[in-house]
Amino acid sequence: MEKVTLADAFASIDGRWDPHLAGELNGQAVKLAKAEGEFVWHRHENVDELFLVTDGRLRIEFRERDDAVLEAGELLVVPCGTEHRPVAEPEAHLLLFEPAGTRNTGDVESELTKEELKRVDG
Amino acid sequence: MEKVTLADAFASIDGRWDPHLAGELNGQAVKLAKAEGEFVWHRHENVDELFLVTDGRLRIEFRERDDAVLEAGELLVVPCGTEHRPVAEPEAHLLLFEPAGTRNTGDVESELTKEELKRVDG
Numbered sequence: 001m002e003k004v005t006l007a008d009a010f011a012s013i014d015g016r017w018d019p020h021l022a023g024e025l026n027g028q029a030v031k032l033a034k035a036e037g038e039f040v041w042h043r044h045e046n047v048d049e050l051f052l053v054t055d056g057r058l059r060i061e062f063r064e065r066d067d068a069v070l071e072a073g074e075l076l077v078v079p080c081g082t083e084h085r086p087v088a089e090p091e092a093h094l095l096l097f098e099p100a101g102t103r104n105t106g107d108v109e110s111e112l113t114k115e116e117l118k119r120v121d122g
Numbered sequence: 123m124e125k126v127t128l129a130d131a132f133a134s135i136d137g138r139w140d141p142h143l144a145g146e147l148n149g150q151a152v153k154l155a156k157a158e159g160e161f162v163w164h165r166h167e168n169v170d171e172l173f174l175v176t177d178g179r180l181r182i183e184f185r186e187r188d189d190a191v192l193e194a195g196e197l198l199v200v201p202c203g204t205e206h207r208p209v210a211e212p213e214a215h216l217l218l219f220e221p222a223g224t225r226n227t228g229d230v231e232s233e234l235t236k237e238e239l240k241r242v243d244g
Contacts, residue, residue, distance in 0.1 A: 001187070001190070001198065001199065001200070001201060001204075002198075003190055003192055003196050003197065003198040004196065004197050004198070005193075005195065005196050006195045006196065006197070007195055022197070023172060023197065023199045024199070025170035025171070025172055025199045025201075025219065025220075026150065026169065026170050026220070026221055028148065028150055028219070030172065030197070030199075030219070047148065048147035048148050049147070050145065050147055050152065052217075054195070065123070068123070068125055070125055071127075073127065073128045073129055073176070074125050074126065074127050074128065075125065075126050075128070075144070075145065075152070076123065076124075076125040076126070077123065077145045077146070077147045077152075078123065079123060079147075082123075095174075097147070097150070097152070097219055098147075098148070099148055
């Protein structure tokens with residue numbers, strides 16, 4: 001049972017769109033990721049996904065509704081099955097909460113797909 | 123699908139130790155609470171609980187290990203079955219992740235027990 005200091009954890013992350021595991025509880029995972037520019041369009045068929053922006057700005061684009069723009073200190077739950085594309089403007093630090101084992105690119109196989117999660121330092 | 127601005131949501135909460143629902147996903151709840159002073163000793167028998175401090179400082183006391191002290195931007199997962207007592211020093215804003223329906227005082231019935239959650243504005 002070790003606390004995680006978000007600033008230290010983000011400082012230990014080099015890559016972009018490379019979620020790192022910050023904690024697990026009740027079958028869910030808390031992940032941290034640095035975001036920059038455009039991610040890929042994808043959906044998670046059976047998984048709702050929470051985005052909390054801790055630094056920067058993230059726009060989440062949707063096919064069938066207006067974009068959501070999240071500043072630092074704002075969160076949004078994207079319901080399962082909802083196609084979405086996160087776009088960091090220009091960079092953002094993200095805390096994600098979703099079931100353990102959720103693939104970052106959902107139903108899409110991409111060069112951004114990360115099958116294995118590293119654990120954060122911090 | 124509405125975003126939650128933490129600052130606005132906390133501004134809408136009057137009580138202390140009165141968790142408000144900020145979102146639900148995958149059977150889990152995101153709750154926000156203002157904390158001040160001592161909570162009650164309790165445990166959640168089958169529920170891990172995440173504390174993220176967004177403002178102020180929270181000390182979490184344990185019976186069988188050293189206290190954890192969380193500043194703003196720090197998080198800790200308290201494993202199920204672990205007796206703990208949160209103490210805000212002197213105040214803190216908390217974001218909690220835990221299964222929907224988790225009672226705030228766990229196995230303990232107290233004047234601080236909240237059986238029904240309000241939903242945040244924000």
